[in-house]
Amino acid sequence: MIPKLRLHLRGARGLTVERAKLKWLEGNLSAGVGWGARAENLLETARGQLVELGLKHDIAAITADLARVRWPERRGIRAVCRAVLDLVLPEHAEILHRIIAEEGDPLPLIEDLRRAAT
Numbered sequence: 001m002i003p004k005l006r007l008h009l010r011g012a013r014g015l016t017v018e019r020a021k022l023k024w025l026e027g028n029l030s031a032g033v034g035w036g037a038r039a040e041n042l043l044e045t046a047r048g049q050l051v052e053l054g055l056k057h058d059i060a061a062i063t064a065d066l067a068r069v070r071w072p073e074r075r076g077i078r079a080v081c082r083a084v085l086d087l088v089l090p091e092h093a094e095i096l097h098r099i100i101a102e103e104g105d106p107l108p109l110i111e112d113l114r115r116a117a118t
Contacts, residue, residue, distance in 0.1 A: 020049035024062055031069045039069050051087055059084050060092035060117035067099070067110045077106060092117055 027042030043066045050058045063084050067077045081096040088096065095113045099106045 017053060017055070020046050020053060020055075021058075023049065024058075024065070027069075028065060031065075036069060036072070040066065043069060047084075051084070056087065056089050056092070057117050060088045060096075061114055063088075063096070064110050064114035064117065067106070068114075071107060071110070077110075088117075 023042050023046035027039045027046055030036075030042060031039035043062060047059065047062045047066060050062060063080060066080050070076050070080060078100045081099045085093050085096055092113060095109060095116060099109045099113065102109055
C-alpha cells in the first residue's frame with residue numbers, strides 16, 4: 001500500500017501534508033518492526049516537513065512519536081522536545097517543559113503529549 005501511495009504522490013508538486021504524513025507513517029511502521037535508526041530518520045524528516053508546513057498539533061504528536069522511538073536508549077529525548085517548544089500550541093509546550101524537567105521516567109508524559117496532540 002505504501003508504494004502505491006508514494007506513486008500517487010509523485011505527481012504532486014512541492015511539499016504536501018500527505019507526503020509528510022506518509023513519511024510519518026513509514027517512521028511509525030519502522031519503529032513497530034524494530035528498525036529504530038530508520039524510524040528515527042523518517043520521523044525527523046517528517047517532523048521537519050510538518051514544521052515547514054506549520055502544523056502545530058502534528059508537530060507535537062510526531063515529537064511524542066520521536067521521543068518514544070528514542071526512549072529505549074534514553075537518549076536525546078530532552079533535545080527532541082526542546083527543538084519544538086516555540087512551534088507548538090501552549091498546552092503542548094507545557095507538557096514538553098514537563099518532559100524536559102522530568103528526572104525519572106518521562107514515558108507517561110510522552111504519552112500525555114501524544115494524547116493531547118490528537
